[in-house]
Amino acid sequence: MKKIKLATVWLAxxxxxxxxxxxxDEWLFKLGTFVDIVYSPVACDGKIYPPDVDICLVEGAVANEDNLALILQVRKNTKFLISFGDCAVTANVTGMRNSLGSADPILKRSYFELVDVNPQIPLEENILPKLLDRVSPVHEIVPVELYLPGCPPDAERIRATIEPLLKDKKPLMAGRKMIKFG
Ligand code: SF4
Structure with missing residues (x-):
């Protein structure tokens, strides 16, 4: 049996x-008989998102330049992209700074107003990725195939989403058990 290539991605x-x-938990062992996890912060330390990924769960919103570059790569190399959790679906907590209008107020607050010694914004290359002025849910940047809400979605909901996909069926995302936010 050809295994499905599964990835999970951690944005903001x-x-x-x-x-x-x-x-x-133990269902992960069963999952492992159907899939190869080819990219994930919890399973492998590969830095480059691989080609021909079948299914990818994307956690988090798009908040900085690294997130942006990664989600574009993920979209290009993935057949079925799942917006995984409320931050990915709506921007949620990470999007709270959007009401401030740009990244500047949050940078000033974090690196000047709340700092006792040597206040400065770390602008040198490869220290911190540049914040985008607006935090976006994933679907505002790239198309997604499925929304899996929850903060976080519980394991039962994650399983009920992934399990049908392993059999090439689409999960039924309906009812409080499957599509409740928070
Ligand atoms: S648990 Fe909630 S706050 Fe944390 S990444 Fe998931 S949706 Fe966002």
Whole structure:
């Protein structure tokens, strides 16, 4: 049996959605008989998103230039992209700074107003990726095939989403158990 290539990606999020993925516990062993995890912060340390990925769960919103470059690469190399968790679906907590209008107020607050010694914004290359002025949910940047809401989505909901896809069926994203936010 040819295994499905599965990836999980962590953009601007707290990693809680990935923690929930790990809550799949022993079902992860069963999942491992169907899929090869080819890219994921919880399973491998590859730095380059590989080609021909079948399914990818994307946690987090697009908040900085690194997120932007990665999601474009992910879209290019993925057949079925799942917007995974409320930050990916709506920008959620990470999007709270959007009401400030740009990245500047948050940078000033973090690196000047709340700093006692040597206040400065770390602008040198390869220290921090540049923040985008607006935090975007994933679908505002690239098309997605499926929305999996929740903050985080619980393991049962993650399993009920992934399991049909392993059999080439689309999950039924309906009802409180599957599409509740928060
Ligand atoms: S949706 Fe919730 S749990 Fe997931 S990354 Fe965002 S804040 Fe964290």
């Amino acid at each position: 999020g707290c990693s809680g959605c990935h923690m929930s993925f790990l809550d799949l």
